[in-house]
Amino acid sequence: MKKSPCVKFHSLRVRLLVVVLSTLLVFWVVWIGCQVVTMSRHQTGQWDSMLRDIGTQIVLSMPTELGRLSTSERFSLPVNQSYKGDKISFQAWLHGKRLAFTSPGAPDTPLKPDFADGFAETTVDGERWRVYAVSDATGALQVQVGKPKTVLMADLERWSTLSLTTAVLVLLLLKASIWGVVHWSFKPVTAVQRALRTRSPLDFHPLPTERLPNEVRPLVASFNTLLSQLDTAMQTEKRFIADAAHELRTPLAALLAHAQLAAEADDPQEAKAALRRLTAGVERSARLSEQLLDLARVDVSKPGQSETVPLYETVEMVVRDFEMVAVQKKQRIVLDLEPCTVAGHVDAIGILVRNLVDNALRYTPASGRCVVSCRTEAVDGRDVVRLKVADNGPGVPVDERERIFDRFYRVPGTGERGSGIGLSLVARIAQMHGARICVGEGIDGRGFGIWLDFEPAPQAPVRPAPREPQPPLAPGRAPQAA
Incomplete structure (x- = not known):
């Protein structure tokens, strides 16, 4: 299966390299273009200044007997030397008619045929020239100094080539540097990747983060x-x-x-x-x-997903499920409920209440009594919703009370055979809901009691005035809410 070309750009290294080099390349192209324009104007200005200075110096250097010197022989260089000048040519014309003398290699025709002083661009023998003409005070002598345009273009081409070569070398060096730095920086990430590939499926040890970027x-x-x-x-x-x-x-x-x-x-x-x-x-x-x-x-269960739970309704519903159990054991259940709501999971809170009531009825002897209450109380200056389940059974020794919430732990010496899961579930659900759980004596200083303090649900209904609980039900009757 062939990979799409776009997949390469998912790599952070390639993205960084492409973005940086593209930005620099655009910058270099714009900068070189501006420099070419600037250098072209600068070179033209330098040329004009140089041509004007040379022409002026030649006029001031010519003797007045120039007409008699034009036919004289010229000096020559030694045999082992040759002239390789700047290809600047000049001509000296007398009265605009006779060529007095010229520089070596200069054309025989006038560089500026109109013999007007100043700058001009002319064509001589099919070649473009930049020419400057200057005359003496009497107008008898005019010096024309010129330079081919091809020389200027050659200078600009040489400078542009040098600049582009330098730019390419800098970009290549920068590419190598960026690639090396990114590769070096991502070595720890590659090491983490290799560690994950060689790790067993059930190895959940944390990945190393010391050398990571x-x-x-x-x-x-x-x-x-x-x-x-x-x-x-x-x-x-x-x-x-x-x-x-x-x-x-x-x-x-x-x-x-x-x-x-x-x-x-x-x-x-x-x-x-x-x-x-x-x-x-x-x-x-x-x-x-x-x-x-x-x-x-x-x-x-996910602690973050909670709802408003009417705790008093949940308690009454759960106690109704234990009616037949209480009837068979001739036990009595007293409900003391007030309208109160908590934030949590209704299923989990139902499990909590069911295990508390089941634990109380299981260890309460026949003809015993169990009180289940739910009300809003003030504790340490704040309101809490307190759920309490108390009985008058044999109770739990003080030194065993801390362990009854451990999973699969059963108090030694009890007649009932339990699984040891119920109270551990109560502790887990209380922790999940941020409720404080306490244990103590049961009814009339006997038995065992457990109460949990929940935070009231936001915008909970106003607590009504408490009503006196009804007397305990006679054995064999269904429980009633106070």
């Missing part, structure tokens, strides 16, 4: 930022896959064992008990799978 360094720094983000995403994927495989291995093995026991049991009661254990294992596996999916969804 200042114009290219920000671009490579942006690449390094992107590589760092890719590395973080890849490590998160690896960790998620490893954790998911580790956590799913045990419940799947338990499910297989319960299924085999149910299949091999001869006693219907033993088979029924095995099936109950199998059902409980399926429920735990389904819950674990749901939490792993939630974890994956949170990991790919």
Whole structure:
């Protein structure tokens, strides 16, 4: 496949070279043209001045007996020497009729046939001449001094050739210098390119930026930022896959064992008990799978894309989903809600609330109580939206409270078997939304409580006057919002 000629101009080296050399070439052409015009006028002025001076000196140098000297013999140069003058010719005419004497090589016909004093351009024997004529005070003698125009053009051609040759040499030297400097400056970029070509696909180490030019360094720094983000995403994927495989291995093995026991049991009661254990294992596996999916969804969430979320509506909707769980365990849920909004992801906040309520109901014993509140409060002189979930269960030891948000960590000694993902999801979502998370005692100095302080959403609705929460619901009834 042939490359298009325009592809070459995608190179910064070629672009810089073409632009600089083209600019200099245009400058040189204009400058030489101006110099040619100037030199032509200057040379003409010099010629005229020289011709006038020579003619005047010859007139002043001639004796009055010039007529008697015109027939005399002339001196000659030695044999080993020859005359190679400036090709300036002059003639001396007496009374405009008789040629008294001429310079060597001068034509025999008058250089200025009209014998008028001053400058003129004439043609002698088919050749153009620049001529100056000057007469003495009596008008008896006139000296005509001339120089062929071809000599002037030869001088201009010689000067133009020298200037163009110098310009071409300067342009070639400049081209070599620019190419060398650009090539030397882009050596670190070429080294980075070679390093990328030989790097393994999963190598996300930052590229070196020490010797790069200042114009290219920000671009490579942006690449390094992107590589760092890719590395973080890849490590998160690896960790998620490893954790998911580790956590799913045990419940799947338990499910297989319960299924085999149910299949091999001869006693219907033993088979029924095995099936109950199998059902409980399926429920735990389904819950674990749901939490792993939630974890994956949170990991790919983009913090910059947020919306106004009515937190009180989300809380009430999530609590409604846990009605049957609370009824089966004879637990009571109290909702204490006020209209309040936060900026964030509605799906992520729903995951956060669901894990908080699930964690509270899971570790609260039968006939226990759970309070879920959402209100705007003043903290340190500013308003925050506080979401709190508290229970009166066994609680969490003080020395274990810092670790409950670690992924797959479970507090030792608890009767419930959890996955250790729920509270880690809560911590991740809180960090993503810039919420402050705190833990402490639950209801009436017992149990466990978690509350999160969110920044209110811009232009949030005015907080209404709080209303007293309704009494706790009797076991078996659906929760109600205060």
